[in-house]
Structure formats: structure tokens, C-alpha cells
Amino acid sequence: xxxxxxxxxxxxxxxxxxxxxxxxxxxxxxxxxxxxxxxxxxxxxxxxxxxxxxxxxxxxxxxxxxxxxxxxxxxxxxxxxxxxxxxxxxxxxxxxxxxxxxxxxxx
Amino acid sequence: xxxxxxxxxxxxxxxxxxxxxxxxxxxxxxxxxxxxxxxxxxxxxxxxxxxxxxxxxxxxxxxxxxxxxxxxxxxxxxxxxxxxxxxxxxxxxxxxxxxxxxxxxxxxxxxxxxxxxxxxxxxxxxxxxxxxxxxxxxxxxxxxxxxxxxxxxxxxxxxxxxxxxxxxxxxxxxxxxxxxxxxxxxxxxxxxxxxxxxxxxxxxxxxxxxxxxxxxxxxxxxxxxxxxxxxxxxxxxxxxxxxxxxxxxxxxxxxxxxxxxxxxxxxxxxxxxxxxxxxxxxxxxxxxxxxxxxxxxxxxxxxxxxxxxxxxxxxxxxxxxxxxxxxxxxxxxxxxxxxxxxxxxxxxxxxxxxxxxxxxxxxxxxxx
Numbered sequence: 033x034x035x036x037x038x039x040x041x042x043x044x045x046x047x048x049x050x051x052x053x054x055x056x057x058x059x060x061x062x063x064x065x066x067x068x069x070x071x072x073x074x075x076x077x078x079x080x081x082x083x084x085x086x087x088x089x090x091x092x093x094x095x096x097x098x099x100x101x102x103x104x105x106x107x108x109x110x111x112x113x114x115x116x117x118x119x120x121x122x123x124x125x126x127x128x129x130x131x132x133x134x135x136x137x138x139x
Numbered sequence: 140x141x142x143x144x145x146x147x148x149x150x151x152x153x154x155x156x157x158x159x160x161x162x163x164x165x166x167x168x169x170x171x172x173x174x175x176x177x178x179x180x181x182x183x184x185x186x187x188x189x190x191x192x193x194x195x196x197x198x199x200x201x202x203x204x205x206x207x208x209x210x211x212x213x214x215x216x217x218x219x220x221x222x223x224x225x226x227x228x229x230x231x232x233x234x235x236x237x238x239x240x241x242x243x244x245x246x247x248x249x250x251x252x253x254x255x256x257x258x259x260x261x262x263x264x265x266x267x268x269x270x271x272x273x274x275x276x277x278x279x280x281x282x283x284x285x286x287x288x289x290x291x292x293x294x295x296x297x298x299x300x301x302x303x304x305x306x307x308x309x310x311x312x313x314x315x316x317x318x319x320x321x322x323x324x325x326x327x328x329x330x331x332x333x334x335x336x337x338x339x340x341x342x343x344x345x346x347x348x349x350x351x352x353x354x355x356x357x358x359x360x361x362x363x364x365x366x367x368x369x370x371x372x373x374x375x376x377x378x379x380x381x382x383x384x385x386x387x388x389x390x391x392x393x394x395x396x397x398x399x400x401x402x403x404x405x406x407x408x409x410x411x412x413x414x415x416x417x418x419x420x421x422x423x424x425x426x427x428x429x430x431x432x433x434x435x436x437x438x439x440x441x442x443x444x445x446x447x448x449x450x451x452x453x454x455x456x457x458x459x460x461x462x463x464x465x466x467x468x469x470x471x472x473x474x475x476x477x478x479x480x481x482x483x484x485x486x487x488x489x490x491x492x493x494x495x496x497x498x499x500x501x502x503x504x505x506x507x
Contacts, residue, residue, distance in 0.1 A: 050174065064361055064362060064369065064371065065171065065359065065360065065361030065362070065369065065371070065374050066170065066171035066182050066186075066360060066361070067171075067186065067189065067200065067201050067372075067373055067374070068201065070182065070183075070186040070189075070200075071186075071190075071199075071200055071201065074190065085179070085182075086174050086179075087173070087174035094364075095361075095362040095363070095364050095365065096361070096362050096363025096364040096365070097360055097361060097362075097363045098361060098362075099171075121371075
């Protein structure tokens with residue numbers, strides 16, 4: 033068996049596990065597929081809101097597979113307003129609760 | 140090689156296209172299928188092209204569906220708009236990419252506008268057909284055989300006026316003339332990625348103003364629990380792994396077109412075709428030229444058209460001869476029996492090419 037220490041790290045910064053990113057950023061906006069998520073990423077970044085594109089945790093995507101934008105907690109309402117203004121279709125918004133669990137925000 | 144067969148595919152591809160294809164092969168996984176760096180790099184590559192194409196053709200990125208060819212896009216558009224037995228109006232200059240899917244569906248084709256280079260004839264006939272009651276209209280922007288630029292904006296406006304769903308085949312115009320999904324109001328616009336857009340063969344785009352009926356069913360990386368295809372764009376039309384290296388090359392091709400500018404590309408090709416037509420006429424050949432013509436010109440000679448193209452190839456000149464997969468266009472122009480030799484200019488058009496072509500042709504015609 034290979035020694036873990038011998039495995040060369042491949043992932044560049046910015047590509048982490050979905051839960052790790054969620055915990056780090058605090059909020060997550062889910063999308064039905066990668067394309068609207070990518071448009072959302074471009075739209076938010078153009079407006080100066082930092083965000084990260086990644087897979088949606090399996091448990092939070094009831095349709096199977098999906099992509100999400102992970103957004104800093106303090107920017108989530110601004111981000112949602114921008115996405116709605118630009119007609120970027122998102123599915124759900126989750127915020128990390130104080131207990132470390134995802135809670136859907138009903139807007 | 141003097142390459143004058145850009146109507147078939149552009150050549151040579153810009154260096155930037157080749158580099159982009161190579162880079163994608165080295166750095167991309169499967170787009171929209173995972174979260175690891177190679178998958179995300181592929182996703183970014185595809186989206187970058189989707190975004191660029193959307194901006195270039197006046198629509199949202201989601202409305203850009205990647206296909207393997209213009210033909211595939213046309214099949215998807217026709218399969219969505221037309222049901223068996225429907226009456227459908229088409230122009231007199233359609234490619235088999237339009238005629239064959241309609242025939243396969245059992246549609247009744249109303250052919251409108253048979254007169255080459257006459258906008259008046261095209262528009263009068265087209266409106267008459269629309270008034271007579273049709274379920275859809277499918278028409279080309281530029282004839283691939285004769286370079287006739289149809290009055291596409293007026294035709295689109297007529298379809299909107301009569302409430303007829305329609306699709307436009309921009310196989311010969313995308314990357315050469317302005318194409319706008321928003322302005323035209325088309326349900327679908329199909330195009331190849333490898334002709335005027337300078338991308339690799341095996342690429343194409345279908346611009347969608349409505350959800351297409353899928354041609355191919357399968358994985359999309361989205362809504363995997365559903366047994367049906369996802370009911371949204373672009374996923375509804377993109378089952379299976381996308382041609383990521385091709386799409387990367389297409390991005391570079393569109394960038395090159397934008398850098399040069401559509402008006403400069405069109406003018407260069409149009410002028411080359413005019414110069415060519417004048418030279419062919421001086422030789423006493425039957426030349427099909429007129430107003431509203433792109434950088435494509437067809438001609439007939441007393442010698443078999445295949446013989447001419449074969450002999451031109453021996454002089455290092457690449458042209459196409461025969462029916463060009465468009466027997467309907469030949470029927471309209473009266474060249475169904477003979478076919479034509481087609482000279483189609485592209486982004487590399489220059490005077491020297493035409494001079495050499497005419498020189499070689501004069502030898503061929505004088506010494507059959």
C-alpha cells in the first residue's frame with residue numbers, strides 16, 4: 033500500500049472538498065447544473081463578491097448531482113439580490129448553523 | 140496548397156486554435172461531472188466558450204448548446220419544430236442537412252424562392268408560403284453552392300409577423316456575417332464551429348430560444364435521479380461527454396474572428412469572389428454571380444466539373460465540385476445535371492490565390 037506522505041498533492045488551492053468549503057465560507061447557493069452556477073460565479077465576481085464554485089454535497093442535492101457557489105456569510109443576501117437581478121436561476125440557499133449543520137434559508 | 144474550399148471547412152486553422160486544442164487535451168477532464176481540478180478545468184473551458192459565443196451571437200450563455208456539427212443542430216431544431224405530415228416552408232437553396240431531416244419526418248416541404256440573387260423573388264414567395272399556412276420555416280442564411288445571401292432579417296421578421304416558428308441554418312455565415320438570436324427572434328440558429336468560426340472539425344453550436352427535443356439521451360451531470368432529460372438549457376441538448384478539446388479550439392477560433400472583425404472578413408472574401416467571377420466570365424465560363432453574394436462563387440464549364448477540380452488539385456489548388464450536398468439549390472439554378480465547381484474563399488483570401496486559380500483554369504479549359 034502506498035504511503036500517504038508519498039502521494040504528491042495535486043489539487044491547487046481553491047479546490048477543496050465541498051463540506052470544507054461550506055464550513056469555511058458559511059453559505060452555499062445550489063444550482064441545478066454547472067452552467068447556471070458558472071454564470072452565477074462570473075456575475076458575482078464581476079460585482080466584487082468572492083465565491084467558489086464546487087460540487088454540491090450529495091445530501092443536499094435531492095435531484096442527484098449539482099454544483100454550488102460557496103459565498104461568505106456576510107455577502108449572502110447581496111449575492112442573492114445580484115443573482116435575481118441578473119436572472120441567474122439558483123435552486124436553494126443554505127447557511128451553516130451554529131451547530132455546524134446546513135440550514136436552508138427561505139428568502 | 141491554395142485552399143479555396145472554405146465552404147467545406149476552414150483551413151489552415153489558426154495557431155491559437157491548435158494550441159488551445161492541445162492545451163485542453165493536457166489539462167481537461169470531463170466537464171460538469173466532478174469537482175476535481177481536471178473536471179473543473181474542463182468546465183471552465185466549456186463555459187468560457189459558451190459565454191463568448193453567447194456574447195458574439197447575442198444570447199445568454201445557457202442558450203448556447205454545443206453540437207458535433209451544424210447538421211446535428213439542424214436535426215435537433217427540426218425535430219423540435221416539425222411533426223410528421225407538417226407543412227414546412229424552406230428556401231430554394233437548402234442543403235441536405237435541412238431537406239433530409241424534413242423528408243425523414245414525412246414533412247410536406249413548400250419550396251419558396253427559386254431565383255438566384257433575387258431578394259424580391261425570395262421574399263415574395265416566402266411570404267406567400269407563410270400566408271398559406273405552414274407549421275414551421277427552415278431556411279439558410281447563405282447558399283453553400285452559390286454564395287447567395289438570403290434576406291434573412293426580413294425572412295425572420297415575416298416569420299415573427301405570421302407567428303410561424305423558425306430555424307436558420309448559418310453554416311456559411313457564422314463568423315462571416317452578423318448573426319443575432321435576439322434580433323432575429325429565431326427559435327433556433329444552427330452553425331458549425333469549424334467553418335467561419337475557425338474551430339476544429341466536429342464542433343457546432345445550436346442557439347436556442349426554446350427547449351430543444353433531444354436527439355441523444357444520456358448523462359448530463361445534472362439531475363441524475365430523473366429518467367427524463369433535464370428540462371432546461373443547455374443540458375437538454377447536451378447528453379454525453381462534450382468535445383472539450385474542440386470547444387477549446389472553437390473559443391480560440393471565435394477570438395480570432397473577433398480580433399479580425401466580421402466586416403473585414405466579409406469584405407476580403409466578397410472582393411476575392413468578385414475578382415474571381417470576373418476572371419471566370421472573361422474565360423467564357425458560365426458563372427453564377429450577382430448582388431447579395433458572399434465569398435463563394437460557382438461556375439460550369441464544357442468539361443465535367445469533377446474533371447476540373449481533379450486537375451486543379453494537381454496544380455495544388457483545392458476546390459469542390461459536384462452537387463455540394465444541395466441538390467435543391469442546383470434544381471433552383473438549373474445545374475442539377477452538371478453540378479458546379481465551387482470556389483469558396485475564407486479568412487486567408489488574397490488576390491494571388493485568384494490569379495493562380497485563373498491561370499491554372501485557363502490551361503485546363505484550353506487543353507481539356
